[in-house]
Amino acid sequence: MPGTVTILGAGAMGSALATPLSAAGWEVHLWGTWLDDHLLAACQAGEPHPRTGVRLAAGTRLYASDQLDEAFTGADLTVVAIASQGVLDVVRRALPNISRTRALLLTSKGFAPNDEGHVQLLPDALRDLAAEEGVELPPIVAVGGPCKANEVAAGRWTAAIFGCRDESVAEEMAKAVATPAYRAEVTSDEAGVEICAPMKNVYAIALGLADGLGERHGEPHHDLKAATFAQAVRELVVLTHMVGGDPVTATGLAGAGDLEVTGLSGRNKVYGARIGRGEPADRALAEMAAAEQTVEGVPAARLARSLVDQRNPGAWPDLPLLSAILDILDGHSDPAQRVADAVLPRG
Numbered sequence: 469m470p471g472t473v474t475i476l477g478a479g480a481m482g483s484a485l486a487t488p489l490s491a492a493g494w495e496v497h498l499w500g501t502w503l504d505d506h507l508l509a510a511c512q513a514g515e516p517h518p519r520t521g522v523r524l525a526a527g528t529r530l531y532a533s534d535q536l537d538e539a540f541t542g543a544d545l546t547v548v549a550i551a552s553q554g555v556l557d558v559v560r561r562a563l564p565n566i567s568r569t570r571a572l573l574l575t576s577k578g579f580a581p582n583d584e585g586h587v588q589l590l591p592d593a594l595r596d597l598a599a600e601e602g603v604e605l606p607p608i609v610a611v612g613g614p615c616k617a618n619e620v621a622a623g624r625w626t627a628a629i630f631g632c633r634d635e636s637v638a639e640e641m642a643k644a645v646a647t648p649a650y651r652a653e654v655t656s657d658e659a660g661v662e663i664c665a666p667m668k669n670v671y672a673i674a675l676g677l678a679d680g681l682g683e684r685h686g687e688p689h690h691d692l693k694a695a696t697f698a699q700a701v702r703e704l705v706v707l708t709h710m711v712g713g714d715p716v717t718a719t720g721l722a723g724a725g726d727l728e729v730t731g732l733s734g735r736n737k738v739y740g741a742r743i744g745r746g747e748p749a750d751r752a753l754a755e756m757a758a759a760e761q762t763v764e765g766v767p768a769a770r771l772a773r774s775l776v777d778q779r780n781p782g783a784w785p786d787l788p789l790l791s792a793i794l795d796i797l798d799g800h801s802d803p804a805q806r807v808a809d810a811v812l813p814r815g
């Protein structure tokens with residue numbers, strides 16, 4: 469199918485996807501938000517993208533925030549690669565253009581709270597938004613799996629998972645973007661992919677904490693990290709079930725796979741490591757924000773608290789690690805002990 473793809477968001481992931489999409493034969497239009505001018509300027513100057521350290525794929529056309537309509541000239545496909553807090557705002561502006569494309573691929577990992585505080589998965593919120601505006605959205609394909617933007621940008625082997633309620637659309641898209649290095653498996657479990665995506669960021673904070681403890685004490689805490697990993701996967705299964713998804717999604721690329729890569733080197737893990745080294749949670753977050761390091765697990769954890777309260781508060785006893793992470797974000801005085809108590813057997 470290759471034709472023209474418009475990528476909304478010129479941050480790490482949006483710019484990275486230009487690599488496989490170009491390699492798969494697409495003409496790539498990369499649109500930057502009103503916050504991305506400095507990123508586009510660096511790319512225009514032929515420098516590596518500031519967030520990935522990798523040069524944009526040759527031939528990528530760049531569009532500034534006031535060129536949204538131009539960015540959709542001839543577009544057949546939309547990719548949304550906006551950090552979660554900006555997704556609804558950007559999609560609202562682009563709705564008429566998006567509606568003329570074959571599908572909307574959504575890489576963002578987060579939740580959408582509405583004005584009444586009701587927490588939705590992003591695709592549900594996007595469909596509601598489109599209905600309110602009287603616009604018909606194309607099928608949404610949730611993009612998940614262990615995909616570090618810098619590795620995708622560099623053209624290294626990456627396995628993604630595409631989740632669409634209409635599995636044939638996921639299949640069509642997976643074929644249309646496949647390269648020897650970037651390939652996607654498909655599922656009809658949109659909800660499962662969409663709950664695992666933000667929640668693995670939350671749990672990766674706890675994985676990072678074990679690494680930070682190791683650095684602080686000069687001795688590894690791999691046992692704690694592994695126990696944390698296993699508990700995180702158990703809780704991803706509980707949460708996936710809660711939103712009507714398939715537990716297999718939680719144990720595959722979208723859940724365990726993405727948790728692993730984020731626990732190795734993601735920004736959420738880096739944040740957790742700072743807490744493990746002894747930094748106060750709020751100060752570490754402020755310093756990462758100042759360095760343009762998005763830590764999506766923090767807002768996601770708090771929205772997940774509301775999601776569980778709204779959908780099934782009876783599940784809290786099965787979510788001790790999520791409870792621990794929330795306490796740590798709220799300033800718990802002994803984060804390491806709090807995680808250990810959540811993931812070690814009671815004895």
Ligand SMILES: NC(=O)C1=CN([C@@H]2O[C@H](COP(=O)(O)OP(=O)(O)OC[C@H]3O[C@@H](n4cnc5c(N)ncnc54)[C@H](OP(=O)(O)O)[C@@H]3O)[C@@H](O)[C@H]2O)C=CC1
Pocket residue numbers: 477478479480481482500501503504507519549550551552553554555557558575576577578615616617618760761762764
């Ligand atoms: N980085 C990665 O390895 C991966 C990321 N993802 C997901 O893809 C999405 C994008 O990630 P990534 O590219 O790393 O994120 P970035 O931090 O690089 O930001 C992505 C884009 O979102 C914009 N943005 C941030 N906040 C707002 C806002 N309030 N309003 C409008 N626009 C906003 C950014 O602008 P600004 O430049 O100002 O931040 C940028 O254009 C995320 O949800 C992430 O979870 C998925 C897989 C891997």
Ligand SMILES: O=C(CO)COP(=O)(O)O
Pocket residue numbers: 577613614615616617669672726729730733734735736737762764
């Ligand atoms: O989602 C990611 C990898 O799949 C990136 O994770 P971080 O946001 O923690 O860097």
